Every structure is written in structure tokens, then in C-alpha cells.
Amino acid sequence: MRENEDGEATREASLGFLWDFWYPALRSTELRGQKLTKAMLLEVPLVVGRTADGQAFAMRDSCPHRGMPLSYGNFDGKSVECSYHGWKFDACTGGCFEIPSLSSHDKLKVERIFAGHYPCQERDGYIWVYMAAPASRLPEIIPPIPELPVFSDKYKITQLSCVLPSHIDHGIIGLMDPAHGPFVHQSWYWRSRHSIHEKEKHFEPIPNGFRMSRHEPSSNSAPYKLLRYFSGEEAMTMIDFVLPNIRLEEIRSGHLWFSSRATVTPIERNLCRIDFVAAWNLLRAMPLIVPIFRSFAKRFLRQDQETMIKQAEGLKHDPRLMLIDDADRPAKWYFALKANLLDARRNGTPMVHPMPGPVTLHWRS
């Protein structure tokens, strides 16, 4: 490894990001016409756009000539022209094909110059970018983009997002933390701190993550009661966490289903974004559910966001922290999964799963 690559690798490790995964960079609706749009993932500045034939693309927002952000350049639906000296790059490959200053005396091989470039695809209303580690090659087979599970042809889908002033790890363990519910998400229709009771939940290992096994949701949650009311059958729920940052929840009750995915995406070292997408087929049973659901979900996210803003005040002073059993056990699994994945990648060995098998946890919430 060259010296600066070594330096880059050390810097990456210290940021605590997981490279070589797909991350949602933007909502599809944020890309309009032939406008170049800036985004940031894992502290990498990106310029994102859509070609005239509708293909989303993502380049490093930095011209390989002198670092001018390419987002200031011109885009004609096919290629990006840098605003400084007019070098032109193919938007889909990053390949340079024109340097206006070259004369007939120059021997520079233009086609050997590339702007930083990332695999990019649209799915579920997001522009996904595969963040290959800097100074590394793309793997031969790029894994598929994480999909939101749906269980019928017709369904409604909605997206929400919220930015947290936190490192990705705090965003994620906040998302999987069962003990803050009665304190942060108190409301008449959900639960109150007086409804705290002991719970027993079963977990099992899944590839790159863990699953809260299929179970009947606790009786203190109004939305599940509603579902049962409309389907006339018991509701069952299952929650997965999968590296690098995905929480999937599915609720099924008879023919009715609800499926959601929250991803926590690192933007900068102390900034991450929760993207929440939910789909369901409850429409006919409950025509008003879209606005009602959105306002519930927004309120939930806002409560988490306000909490993380306050927590960030405390974290600035680098306090010592604790993870306790059993309520913080999922957080411990997250850190262990992450460490074991990095070990496996470093050593070229299969990843060791931190859970030996199914585990039952107890907590009060």
C-alpha cells in the first residue's frame, strides 16, 4: 500500500464507518431534470444526477484535475463538464474524454483519467450509492440493494427522514434501544411510563445481523390493536437488524400487512440521517391511514431527534458510557457484528457471528 493509501485506511478505520455497502444518498424526488445535486455519504462529497435516459449516477464531487466540485459544472444529460478548465467526464463511467487545453503537441492519454465514481441505482424512492472503500477496487460482484419486503401487489408507500447530530453508532443503538420508549415516546395513543412492564423477547442470529423472532406485539400499543380490529386476526411482528445500518419490521395480521425499513446513514462523523420507508395494504380497511400514519411516524422521529440533539451535548465531552444487560444487549451485538465483519474482511476469513444461537432477553419497557 502506498503511504497516502495507508493514511487513508487509518483515517477510515478511525471514523467507524462501514465501507462496501449500499447507502441511500438522496430521495428520488430530490433529483430533478438535468440538475446536478450534491450529497454526502461517509464524509465523501458526491455529485448525483440522472442522465437523459433516466439512469442515476454518482461521482465524487471533486474534479481529478484541481479538485473543483463537479457539481458547479454543466451537465448535458450525458456528461459533466468541469466549471474550471472544462474537462468533460462521462457521467456513467467517470471517464474523461475531453481536455480543451490540449494541443496537437500533447501526448496525454485522456481516456486514462477518471473522476471518482460510484455504482448508483434507484430503488424504493431513494438514490442508492455503493460506497466502495477509498483506494480499493470494486468487488467483482456488487451485492444487491437492500429491498423493502412487500407482501401483495397493491400497497401504499411513504418515506420520511430526519437528521441526527450523532455518530452512526449512536444513531443505530438509539434505533434498537427498547428502554427509551416509555420516556421519549410517551403519548396517549402509544404508551406511557405507567405502562412499563416486564417483557421477554426471543432473538436469533441471521446473516450479518439478528432477528427479534416473530411474536405477538405487546398489548400496550394502540396501532396493533387497530390492525387486529380490522383484520379480525392476531397480529404478529418480526424485527430484523442487518449490517451496516438497516432495521426491518414487518407486521402481519390476516391478509393485512405493514412493512417498514429504517436505515441510519453516516453523512459525516457526527451527523447521520434516518431514512424511514413504510409500505402497507391497509388502505381499503382504513382510508385515512396515510396522513394519520405519517403524523404518528413524524412525531416519533422528532422525539428521537430531540433526544439525540440533547445527548450530543453530553457526548461532546467524551464521557464514559455503559451498555447493560439485557436492554442494551442488541447494541452489544451490533458492535460485535461490526468488529467481526471488519476482522473477517481484514483476514479474508468467513465472518464469525457473535450470537451462538437463539437468545431470550428480558427487560422492562
Ligand code: FES
Ligand atoms: S479543476 Fe476541473 S478542469 Fe481543472
Ligand SMILES: [Fe+2]
Ligand atoms: Fe425512539
